[in-house]
Amino acid sequence: MRVVVITPPAPVVTWEEADQHLRLDGDDEQRDMVERLIAAATHHIDGPDGWLGRALGLQTLEARICGFCDLIRLPYQPIVDIVSVHYLDGTGQPVLVDPDTYELFCRDLGCAWGKSWPTPGAYRGHAETVRIRYRAGYAIDPDADPVKPNVPEPIKQAILLMVGDMWHARATIATGAVMQAVPMSMTVQNILSPFRVYV
Known part of the structure; x- marks a missing residue:
């Protein structure tokens, strides 16, 4: 079985939530970057290509x-x-x-x-x-316009932690160190593990 995404989900974590988590005090100059980090973190765990093996946003x-x-x-x-x-x-x-x-x-x-x-x-x-x-996906009312996500709080917090990790480590190379990818932290994996589905 192959599964493809026909209509992708809206973000399940908002700029406002990430702003508060990162303590940016509403700095709009950072908004575009933060929203890209939210999208990257969410894509890493959501849907057919995601680590969780489940749909998050509708x-x-x-x-x-x-x-x-x-x-x-x-x-x-x-x-x-x-x-x-x-x-x-x-x-x-x-x-x-x-x-x-x-x-x-x-x-x-x-x-x-x-x-x-x-x-x-x-x-x-x-x-x-x-x-x-x-x-x-998780939705309070899937037929509402706009759809409000109802993603479990641990998943949202894991996304925010991933956003924070990427925010503070903007490169995959540390000065004077061997090149290493920034991994999904053990804390994030532990938070997400109860929700993981092996398909």
Whole structure:
């Protein structure tokens, strides 16, 4: 299964929170830099490419698989809802599956009672014939505009610690030392470990 991001999430940590954490006293000249650090720290742990193996801010993902099975476990919880399910027919054209055909059971997608999955055509040259588009992430009200994130506080604090580490260590080389990457600290890993999902 391959999962791609269709709609990326909004930041789950705000400039104001980072400003307070870094004690910048609202220095707007630093805002652009701090927001880039927030984005980098969040990207490191969020979504399909992230260390946590889960979705943080509300985002639309698409799981691409070779065919239907009884239960399809969707990665990157928390799962909010299913947007659509498509499959490619024998000519490679997408066919929408009737939403009455399936149900979401926590993070597993399966057939509704008395229903069965359609049989995708053998479309030559394409292994990802089934496309499941879904929304995942922490949100108080996923249909609100704008969506307010409801990310657990330990995850937000870990992002702020990572931002602080990058703020204070702006380079990967210390003067007079061997080149080393700035790692995710053990404190951050310990805070995030209870939330980590191995997909």
